Structure formats: structure tokens, C-alpha cells
Amino acid sequence: xxGMSIIVKKVAQLIAGFVFLYGIYIIAHGHLTPGGGxxxxxxxxxxxxxxxxxxxxxxxxxxxxQTESSLSESISILLILMxxxxxxxxxxxxxxxxFLPKGTIGELISAGAIPLYxxxxxxxxxxxxxxxxxxxxxxKEEIEE
Amino acid sequence: MxxxxxxxxxxxxxxxxxxPIIGKLTIYFAKTITPVVLLILCFYSITLLLxxxxxxxxxxxxxPVEDIPIGIYLVLDSFSILILCIISIIGFLVSxxxxxxxxxxxxxxxxxxxxxxxxxxxxxxxxxxxxxxxxVFLEISVIASYALVAFGVGKNELEASFKYQVLGNIASFLIxxxxxxxxxxxxxxxxxxxxxxxxxxxxxxxxxFTQVLLISGFGLKAAIIPxxxxxxxxHSSAPSPVSAMLSGVLIKAVGVYVIIRLFFNMFVFTHxxxxxxxxxxxxxxxxxxxxAINQSDIKRLLAYSSISQIGYIIIGFGIGMVVLSKGxxxxxxxxxxxxxxxxxxxHAVFKGLLFLCAGAVEYRxxxxxxxxxxxxxxxxxxxxTSSLGASLSIxxxxxxxxxxxxxxxxxxxxxARFYLVAFLAVVVSIITxxxxxxxxxxxxxxxxxxxxxxxxxPFAMSFSMIVLVVLCLGLSILVIPSIRELILDPAVNxxxxxxxxxxxxxxx
Amino acid sequence: MTVNILCFILxxxxxxxxITRRNLVKIVISLxxxxxxxxxxxxxxxxxxxxxxxxxxxxDANAVYVxxxxxxxxxxxxxxxxxxxxxxxxxxxxxxxxxxxxxIREIKNxxx
Amino acid sequence: xxxxxxxxxxxxxxxxxxxxLAIENIIVGIVAAGITTVLFGxxxxxxxxxxxxxxxxxxxxxxxxxxxxxxxxxxxxxAYRVLHPAMPIKPGIVKVKLNIKGDFARMMLANSITMTPGxxxxxxxxxxxxxxxxxxxTDNPEEYSEKVSGRFEKYIKKIFE
Numbered sequence: 001x002x003g004m005s006i007i008v009k010k011v012a013q014l015i016a017g018f019v020f021l022y023g024i025y026i027i028a029h030g031h032l033t034p035g036g037g038x039x040x041x042x043x044x045x046x047x048x049x050x051x052x053x054x055x056x057x058x059x060x061x062x063x064x065x066q067t068e069s070s071l072s073e074s075i076s077i078l079l080i081l082m083x084x085x086x087x088x089x090x091x092x093x094x095x096x097x098x099f100l101p102k103g104t105i106g107e108l109i110s111a112g113a114i115p116l117y118x119x120x121x122x123x124x125x126x127x128x129x130x131x132x133x134x135x136x137x138x139x140k141e142e143i144e145e
Numbered sequence: 146m147x148x149x150x151x152x153x154x155x156x157x158x159x160x161x162x163x164x165p166i167i168g169k170l171t172i173y174f175a176k177t178i179t180p181v182v183l184l185i186l187c188f189y190s191i192t193l194l195l196x197x198x199x200x201x202x203x204x205x206x207x208x209p210v211e212d213i214p215i216g217i218y219l220v221l222d223s224f225s226i227l228i229l230c231i232i233s234i235i236g237f238l239v240s241x242x243x244x245x246x247x248x249x250x251x252x253x254x255x256x257x258x259x260x261x262x263x264x265x266x267x268x269x270x271x272x273x274x275x276x277x278x279x280x281v282f283l284e285i286s287v288i289a290s291y292a293l294v295a296f297g298v299g300k301n302e303l304e305a306s307f308k309y310q311v312l313g314n315i316a317s318f319l320i321x322x323x324x325x326x327x328x329x330x331x332x333x334x335x336x337x338x339x340x341x342x343x344x345x346x347x348x349x350x351x352x353x354f355t356q357v358l359l360i361s362g363f364g365l366k367a368a369i370i371p372x373x374x375x376x377x378x379x380h381s382s383a384p385s386p387v388s389a390m391l392s393g394v395l396i397k398a399v400g401v402y403v404i405i406r407l408f409f410n411m412f413v414f415t416h417x418x419x420x421x422x423x424x425x426x427x428x429x430x431x432x433x434x435x436x437a438i439n440q441s442d443i444k445r446l447l448a449y450s451s452i453s454q455i456g457y458i459i460i461g462f463g464i465g466m467v468v469l470s471k472g473x474x475x476x477x478x479x480x481x482x483x484x485x486x487x488x489x490x491x492h493a494v495f496k497g498l499l500f501l502c503a504g505a506v507e508y509r510x511x512x513x514x515x516x517x518x519x520x521x522x523x524x525x526x527x528x529x530t531s532s533l534g535a536s537l538s539i540x541x542x543x544x545x546x547x548x549x550x551x552x553x554x555x556x557x558x559x560x561a562r563f564y565l566v567a568f569l570a571v572v573v574s575i576i577t578x579x580x581x582x583x584x585x586x587x588x589x590x591x592x593x594x595x596x597x598x599x600x601x602x603p604f605a606m607s608f609s610m611i612v613l614v615v616l617c618l619g620l621s622i623l624v625i626p627s628i629r630e631l632i633l634d635p636a637v638n639x640x641x642x643x644x645x646x647x648x649x650x651x652x653x
Numbered sequence: 654m655t656v657n658i659l660c661f662i663l664x665x666x667x668x669x670x671x672i673t674r675r676n677l678v679k680i681v682i683s684l685x686x687x688x689x690x691x692x693x694x695x696x697x698x699x700x701x702x703x704x705x706x707x708x709x710x711x712x713d714a715n716a717v718y719v720x721x722x723x724x725x726x727x728x729x730x731x732x733x734x735x736x737x738x739x740x741x742x743x744x745x746x747x748x749x750x751x752x753x754x755x756x757i758r759e760i761k762n763x764x765x
Numbered sequence: 766x767x768x769x770x771x772x773x774x775x776x777x778x779x780x781x782x783x784x785x786l787a788i789e790n791i792i793v794g795i796v797a798a799g800i801t802t803v804l805f806g807x808x809x810x811x812x813x814x815x816x817x818x819x820x821x822x823x824x825x826x827x828x829x830x831x832x833x834x835x836x837x838x839x840x841x842x843x844a845y846r847v848l849h850p851a852m853p854i855k856p857g858i859v860k861v862k863l864n865i866k867g868d869f870a871r872m873m874l875a876n877s878i879t880m881t882p883g884x885x886x887x888x889x890x891x892x893x894x895x896x897x898x899x900x901x902x903t904d905n906p907e908e909y910s911e912k913v914s915g916r917f918e919k920y921i922k923k924i925f926e
Contacts, residue, residue: 005888010810010872017805021775024797025782038732051808071169074162081159088151096205109789132739139746277726284733291740295747301762303748307677310741314684317737318691321730325695328723 004054012054020047027122031111037118041125048126049133059138066134069127076124083116148200150221152189153229153268154282156182161261168254175257176244183237183264190229197223197635199649201274212651214335220274220650223635227486228271228402231493234616235393236264242501242609243386245602246508250384256296263289263390267398274650276324276407277334283320283399287313287366290395294383305378312365312375319362326355337650340411340643349415356418359407360425367400369459370429373452380448381513385504388444392451393497397489401455405462409640410647416470423463427566430456434576438583443503443513446584447496450539453573454492460570461485461554464561469641477560482637484553487623491546494620495535498613502532505606506588509599515584520593524600527607529589531614536585538617540578546620553624656697663690677745677755681738688734692727699723768806770816775801810869821924828920835916836881843882843899857901860893861910864918870925877917884913 023043030036057065084096100112109115160182164175200221207216221229240260247253266286273279291313295306328334330351331342343352365372376396380388408414408422433452440446465482468474505528506521507513522529538545541552551574558567601607622628639645667690670683699720707718745755752760775798783790815821846854865871875886875894883899896913903909 005890006868007872007875007886007889010869011876013808013810016808017771017775017801018778020805021778021797021801022782024800025779028793028797029783038728047805051805055808070165074165077162078159078166081155081162085155132743135743136746139743139750277729281729281733284736288733288736288740291737291744295744298747300748300751303744303751304760304762307741307744307748310737310744311671311680311684314688314737314741317733318687321691321695325691325698325723325726328726329698332720334722 004056008054012050016047016051019043019050023047023122023126027118028115030118030122031114037121038125040118041122042129044122044126045129045133048130052133052137062134062138066131066138069130069134073124073127073131076120076127080117080120080124083113083120087113148202148221149189150200150202150219150272151204153186153272154265156186157261157265157268161258161265164254164258164261168257172253175254179240179257179261180237180244182261183233183240186268187230187233187237190226190233193221194226194230194632197631198226199223201650209651213333214338214650217278218274218335218337218650219272220336220646221272222639222646222649224406224486224639225271225402227490227632227636228398229268231490232264232267232271232394232398235390235493235497236260238609238612239386239389239497239501242389242504242606244605246386246504246606247384249508250296256293256384259289259293259296260387260390262286263293263395267395270399271402274336275334276327276336276339276411279403280317280320280324283366283403284317286395286399287317290387290391293387294379294391296384296387297382299382301378302382305375305382309375309379312372316362316365316372319358319365323355323358323362326351326358330355335650336407336411337647340413340647341651343411344413352412353415353418356408356412360404360418360421363400363404363407364425365400367396367404367455368429368452369400369425369455370432370452371425373429373433376452377445377448380451380500381442381444385444385500385507388447389497389500389504392448392500393493396451396455397458397493401458401462401489405640408466410643413643414466414470416467419463419466419470423460423467423563423566426456426459426461426463427569428456429453430460430573431569434573434580438576438580441515443506443515443584443588444500446515446580447499447503450577450580451492451496453577454488454496454539456573457551457554457570458485458489458492460566461488461557464554464557464563464566465641467563468561473561475641477557478641479634479637480553481557481561482640483629483633484550484557486633486636487553488547488550490623491538491550491617491620494613494616495538495547498531498535498610498617499539501606501610501613502528502535505602505610508602508606510596515587517595518588519591520589521596521599522589523593524596524598525589525602527601527610531610532589533585534614534617536581540581541574542578544621545617546623547617549621549624657694660690660693660697663693666690675757677748677757677760678742680757681741681745684741685734685738688730692730692734695723695727695730766814767809767811768802771806771809772798772802815925824920824923828917828924831920832877832881832917839882839884846900853900855900856898858887858895858897859901859909859913860895861906861914863889863892863894863914865922865926867925870921873925874914874917874921877921878914 020043023040023046025040026033026035026043027037027040030040052062087096100116102110102112160178164178168175198221202219202221203214203216204219205216209215240257243256243260247256250256263286266282266284266289269282270279270286273282291306291310294309295302324334327339330346330348331339333339333342361372365375368376380392383391404422408418412418430453433449433454433456437446437449437453440449461481461484465478465485468478468481503513505525506518509525510518510521512518534545538547541548551570555567555570558564558570623633664687667683667685667687670686671680674680674683699722701717701719704717704719707721748760749755754760776794779794779798780786780791783794846852863871863874865874871889871894875889878884878886878894878896885897887895887897889895894914898909898913901909902912
């Protein structure tokens with residue numbers, strides 16, 4: 001894949017970082033404003049997909065990125081499960097227990113373990129979407145070859 | 146609150162996502178950890194079955210507010226533990242069988258990860274006491290099964306998987322629609338709570354619409370006859386262990402189980418719905434058997450026979466519902482439901498075994514066409530013997546378990562004055578015997594034309610088949626009254642006493 | 654009520670596409686349209702006239718809140734819909750590699 | 766150098782969208798900007814020292830006004846062509862030689878041309894920009910170069926080079 005024209009490339013260069021940062025913002029404020037892990041994760045994946053689409057990438061590099069993203073997907077799901085089981089081990093045996101202190105409503109650091117779940121879900125969604133995208137694009141590459 | 150039932154979901158889920166990480170280092174990790182994990186679950190579920198325990202678990206510790214349940218409930222009662230046992234036992238044997246079989250394909254890690262995901266989803270469906278949560282788990286297991294059907298990535302596999310997915314998506318659409326209608330009507334999602342609300346409301350037209358939607362949605366998953374189009378393709382194209390899982394367990398856990406659970410424990414069923422279910426069951430039984438006769442592909446034959454056997458199960462439950470809704474003798478209903486449950490267990494065992502045998506034949510000869518096979522009995526004694534046992538069992542020959550369950554269903558049908566259904570059940574049983582004899586004759590007896598040098602399958606595969614054929618004989622002991630009282634009767638009691646389930650959830 | 658009717662029309666659009674189209678990708682798109690009409694319906698189930706977002710701060714005692722549970726259900730259902738759509742697309746692309754076409758009239762190996 | 770620039774801009778962007786100066790918000794912002802910098806720093810634009818030269822901002826402001834003025838003119842022009850009963854349009858693609866060198870400046874020029882009604886920049890190949898134009902008034906390359914891109918080019922040159 002060659003990538004697109006210089007116009008798209010330059011815009012992608014300028015924008016991708018900010019899209020990524022906005023994704024982080026949506027994840028970090030998931031317990032305060034609409035949004036959260038899924039929406040933010042979609043933005044994180046969008047930033048990567050934007051750069052890959054604009055710049056193009058050769059087949060081998062895409063393969064490598066796919067293994068990495070599927071690995072990070074598995075790890076983040078395991079982390080979510082571990083958080084859930086940690087709630088089960090702490091005190092009363094409750095699966096998905098919110099065991100951290102709650103804080104005051106409206107602050108950034110509040111709502112106990114929910115921001116942690118949001119962060120891991122964000123990583124998971126980002127890497128899952130990236131994996132799906134790469135899986136589809138790799139087959140397209142194979143067809144063209 | 147000291148119950149450990151979330152482990153049924155947590156352990157397979159964690160295994161499913163450990164496999165892609167550690168499996169990169171050694172290929173044997175996935176192959177060993179999956180059977181081990183499922184064996185543990187197997188022991189745990191059998192312990193729970195024998196101790197006859199009833200447990201309720203609230204995820205996240207959200208206690209009910211003013212007696213209204215607000216959390217996600219996991220409910221374990223005698224009926225769900227029976228299904229959990231089937232899932233774990235068949236799952237363990239199938240994953241052990243795959244140890245050799247799956248090296249046929251590439252990317253074994255993915256296979257085992259998806260397999261564990263499917264098990265986790267089914268366990269979740271069976272445990273969930275919350276109708277939306279049930280839908281989520283159902284989707285987890287069926288999405289894993291979509292991927293597993295397409296695992297061979299040949300032309301047939303992909304086409305079958307696409308068909309399966311389109312129909313599966315329509316089924317999910319209908320299920321979600323009926324869930325939202327139920328929520329609209331009752332403002333709650335908990336099955337027990339919905340049932341309490343429905344007992345006091347009287348909007349029968351609306352309820353009938355929802356019930357029809359639910360029957361068509363879950364009927365698609367359970368492959369009852371007007372909704373059966375995906376099953377022969379999907380079951381014949383999938384790798385054999387997966388077909389054994391799909392046919393033996395998945396269509397029961399996500400189809401029949403949910404229909405039965407919702408109609409017995411949630412809705413106050415009416416006479417018409419009970420008749421509809423009985424008629425659907427009868428149709429599936431007859432048409433499935435008639436379609437199966439003419440098949441030349443082993444696995445397509447088995448898939449059509451699955452439709453027919455699911456019909457028997459549905460008939461059993463349907464007769465029970467008709468008798469209960471007319472206010473007839475409870476003992477007849479108990480007999481019918483017990484027969485249906487017994488047949489459900491038996492069908493999981495012998496249909497799983499038959500698919501594993503078909504897989505063993507395909508593993509050695511690379512074909513599923515009965516026209517080319519023949520005379521394999523000398524070369525593959527274990528496969529031949531076990532498939533003979535399963536065939537006799539499925540067609541209802543006395544010492545095997547299939548005979549007893551069919552007998553109970555037929556006796557119940559006669560007692561409930563469904564003479565036509567009873568007669569048809571006997572006829573279909575004979576047709577079943579006919580096409581399984583054809584299967585035996587074409588594959589294992591007769592003249593061996595093309596495959597003189599094939600050997601018996603490796604240990605892992607033959608072990609699973611031997612265990613299953615022993616189970617085929619051994620499950621007959623479930624008709625002995627004292628064992629039946631221990632295992633089947635509590636499950637029947639949960640189904641026919643609606644208050645028992647509601648009390649277990651609400652008063653927790 | 655108007656929105657309910659519009660949502661039903663959206664469902665009919667999806668159903669029409671599902672029945673008449675012969676292209677794998679268009680079938681996938683029709684299924685997604687059907688699913689989204691259902692999500693809108695589910696959203697309407699929880700909607701209350703004049704309701705506000707259910708963030709309970711306790712400042713306004715008389716405020717009417719919309720039901721937040723259908724919204725949570727829709728988010729979950731959207732994630733599931735994403736998974737099924739991705740799965741369908743992956744299979745469609747694989748089929749394209751085998752047959753070099755998206756037309757289902759030419760993809761007919763199995764009898765059903 | 767571009768890593769530092771991206772970090773500072775990203776952090777300012779964070780403060781702008783959160784609009785909160787609490788201490789934990791600033792810490793989270795620094796972490797977020799740091800992650801963004803590590804992952805996307807190598808893709809960020811080159812020549813970031815141009816950000817700290819004030820006269821470029823002066824020309825940017827002037828450019829914005831000129832751009833708006835050109836936009837209004839072009840809007841009326843297109844509206845006239847659309848509403849006129851005879852539809853006096855003569856569409857086609859023209860190939861214009863570019864005088865500016867930098868990639869970023871070229872991107873800016875192409876976007877300005879696209880945002881002006883009546884013209885759309887299609888692609889940039891080597892030193893030429895291809896523009897779809899709703900009414901090709903002349904066949905003379907120098908004249909249409911001036912009409913389409915020349916009006917923006919001299920300011921963009923001052924801003925970005």
C-alpha cells in the first residue's frame with residue numbers, strides 16, 4: 001500500500017496526535033461525562049488507523065503490528081478480569097466489587113475502581129479495533145499481491 | 146455470599162485470554178490447559194449436582210432495594226446445574242479429543258481460545274438470572290461459534306458460516322426486540338421479578354406477541370423446524386469437535402434451555418403456546434428424520450438427525466406444558482418433563498459421540514461421503530464399536546439410554562392422550578433406526594474399496610469416544626427410581642414449581 | 654410516537670435491503686441498519702417526555718430523569734453489534750478471496 | 766525538537782478541553798501528553814521552530830482576513846452561476862505549477878483552495894497541483910494560475926517559509 005497524497009499525509013501528521021489525546025481525555029473523564037472506555041478506545045484506534053491509512057505500510061510491518069495489538073488486547077482483558085477477581089478476594093467474596101474508596105462526586109479521582117476499568121477497557125477496545133482493521137486490510141493486501 | 150459459581154464464567158474466560166499470550170511460547174500450553182480447566186469445572190459441577198445445592202449470587206454486591214433486585218443475578222438451581230454438567234463433561238471430552246484432531250488445521254491456539262470463550266458464554270447463559278445478561282452471554286458463545294464454524298477457511302466453511310451468521314443475527318435481533326418489549330412492559334430485567342410482575346398484569350395480546358418473538362428467536366438458535374436452515378451447513382462444515390459441541394451442547398444451552406427456562410419460570414403459559422410448542426416439536430421430529438434419510442454426507446445426516454432429536458425434547462416439554470395448563474394430572478407432566486430432560490442429557494452424549502466418530506473417519510480417510518467409504522470396521526475397531534453403540538442408542542434399542550428416554554416420552558404422550566404424537570414418535574424412531582443402519586452399513590461394514598490401509602485413530606481421540614460410549618450405556622441407570630429422584634426430579638420440580646425459582650431469587 | 658414510526662420505517666429499509674440485495678457487503682449493511690433501528694426503539698423505551706440526563710445531584714427535587722438502563726443496554730448491544738459486523742465482514746472478505754466476487758448468486762456450494 | 770513541541774501543544778490542548786486547573790487534572794494531563802508524545806512524536810510535523818517566530822502569526826491573521834474576503838466573493842460567484850437560468854458553468858481540471866516548496870505549506874494551499882467555493886484541489890503530483898474548477902475562464906496558464914492559486918500563494922509563502 002503506497003499511502004495517499006501529500007495533502008492527506010500532512011493533515012494526518014498534524015491531527016493524529018490530537019485525536020489520540022482526545023481519546024485519552026474521553027477515557028479519563030469516563031466516569032464524569034458521557035463517553036468512557038468504548039468511545040475513547042474507538043478514538044485511540046482511530047488515530048492509529050488514520051496514520052496507517054494516510055501513510056500506508058508494507059505487509060510485514062502490518063503483520064507485526066497485528067501480533068502486537070492482539071497481544072495487548074489479551075493482556076488488557078486479563079487485567080480487567082484480575083481487577084474483578086481482586087474485588088472477589090478482598091473481604092466479602094463479591095465478583096466485580098468496587099473496593100477502592102469512592103471520593104467526592106465530580107472530582108477526577110473518584111468513583112473507586114471504575115476509572116481503572118475504563119482505562120483497561122479503553123486499551124482493550126483500541127487494540128481490538130486495530131486488530132480487526134489490520135486483519136481486514138491484510139487480506140486486502142494478500143488479494144492485491 | 147460464599148458461593149463460587151462465578152468461577153464457571155471466570156475460569157474459561159481467563160483461559161481463553163491466557164492462551165494467546167502464553168501459547169506463543171509453546172504450542173502444548175493450549176492443548177493441555179483447556180482439558181485440565183474443563184476437567185476441574187467438570188468435577189466442581191458434579192459435586193454441586195450430587196449435593197443438590199441451590200445458590201444465588203449477586204455480581205458487584207448490589208443488594209436489592211425494597212425487595213426489588215437491581216444487580217446482575219447468577220442463579221444456580223437443579224435445572225441449570227444439570228446443563229452445566231453436560232457442558233463441562235462434553236466440553237472436556239471434546240477438548241481432549243481435539244488434542245490430536247486439531248493438528249490437522251493450523252493455528253491451534255486460536256481454536257482453543259475460541260473454544261474456551263464458547264464454554265464461558267454457555268456457562269453464563271445457563272447461570273444468568275437476568276434476561277439481558279443472558280443475551281450478552283448468548284452472543285459471546287454464538288460469536289465464538291461463528292468463528293469456529295469457519296475455522297477451516299475453505300469455500301464450504303466460509304459459506305456455511307456466513308449463512309449461520311445472517312440467520313444468527315436475525316435471531317439476536319428478535320431476542321433483543323422481545324427483551325426490550327418485556328422491559329417496556331415490566332420495567333425490570335430480572336427473570337424472577339418479571340415473572341412476579343407478569344402474574345399481576347393481564348395484557349395478553351402483548352404477551353403473546355412477545356412469546357412468539359421469543360420462540361422464533363430462540364427457535365432459530367435451537368434449530369426447531371421452520372428455523373432450521375443453517376444447521377446442516379454449519380454442522381457439516383465445522384471441524385468435527387466443533388460440530389459435536391454445537392450439536393451436542395450449544396443448541397441446547399442457548400436454545401432449548403432458554404426457551405424452557407423462560408416459559409416455565411417466567412411466563413404464565415397458556416394452552417395455545419403449549420400447543421404451538423408441541424406442534425413445532427412434532428414437526429421437527431418428523432421432517433428432520435425424513436430429510437436425514439436421503440443424505441450421503443455423514444455429517445449432514447447427523448445434523449438432520451439432530452433436528453429430529455431436538456423435536457423429541459421439545460415434545461416432552463410441550464406435553465408437560467399442555468397438561469399443566471389444562472390443569473391435568475401433575476404426575477403426567479412430571480413424567481413428560483423428566484423424559485425430555487433425560488433425552489436432553491442423552492442426546493448430548495450420543496450426538497457428541499456420533500460427531501466424534503464421523504471426525505475420526507474423516508481424520509483417517511479425508512472424506513465424508515458415504516458412497517466412497519465402506520468396510521472400515523476391521524481397520525478401526527474402536528471407532529466402529531463406539532459408533533455402533535451410539536447409533537443403537539439414538540434409535541432406541543433397549544439396553545442403551547436412548548431407549549429409556551424415548552420410552553418415557555412416549556408413555557407420557559399416551560397418558561396425556563396425545564395418541565397421534567406417540568404413534569409418530571414410534572414411527573420416527575423406526576426411521577431413525579433405518580438411517581443409522583444405513584450409516585453403519587455404508588461406513589463400517591460392506592466392502593472396503595478405497596481405504597485398505599487406514600489405521601485406528603490415536604489415543605486421545607479413541608479415549609474420548611470410549612468414555613462417551615460407556616456413558617451411553619451408563620446413563621441408563623438414571624431410570625432407576627432412587628437415582629432419578631436424586632438427579633432428574635429436583636430439576637423437574639424447579640421447572641413446574643414457578644414459586645420455587647422466584648423465592649430463591651427474590652428472598653435471597 | 655412519530656419517532657417510533659420513523660424507527661419502524663428504518664427497520665423496513667433494513668429488511669428490504671436484506672431481502673432484495675445480492676451483494677455480501679450490502680447484506681451486512683442491511684443487517685446493521687436493522688440492528689440500529691432496534692437500538693433507537695430501545696432508547697425510546699426509556700425516554701420520558703421532558704426528562705433530563707440521569708445524573709442525580711440532589712439539587713432539583715422535582716426533576717424528571719429518563720431511564721438510564723436502556724442506555725446502558727444499547728451501549729452493550731452496540732458493542733455486540735460491532736463484533737458481529739466485524740465477524741461478518743471478515744468472512745465476506747475471505748469469501749471474496751475464494752470467489753473473486755461478492756455476488757451471492759455465484760457463491761452456492763451448499764444446498765441448505 | 767518536535768517531541769517537545771508536540772508535548773507543549775498537547776498539554777495546552779488538554780488544558781483547553783478540560784478547563785480545570787486542579788492539581789490531579791494537571792498531573793493526568795502531563796501523563797496523557799507524555800503518552801501522546803511518545804507514540805506520535807515521530808509522525809509530527811518537521812520544522813517546529815517556526816512556531817516561535819512572531820511575524821508568522823502576524824501574516825497568518827492577515828491571511829485569514831484575505832481568505833474570508835475571497836470566500837465571500839467566490840460564494841456570490843457560485844450562487845450567481847447556480848441561480849442563473851442558463852447555468853453558465855464550464856467545469857474542468859487545470860494543472861497549476863506551484864511556487865512554494867514546503868509540504869505543509871502546500872497542504873495549507875490545497876485546503877484553502879478546496880474551502881473556497883467553486884474550486885477543489887484534487888491532488889498534488891511533483892510540482893503541480895490539479896484543481897477542479899467550476900468555470901474555466903481562460904486557456905492561458907499564467908492567467909489561471911494567478912486566478913486560482915496565486916491570490917493565496919504569496920501569503921502562505923510568508924507564513925510557512
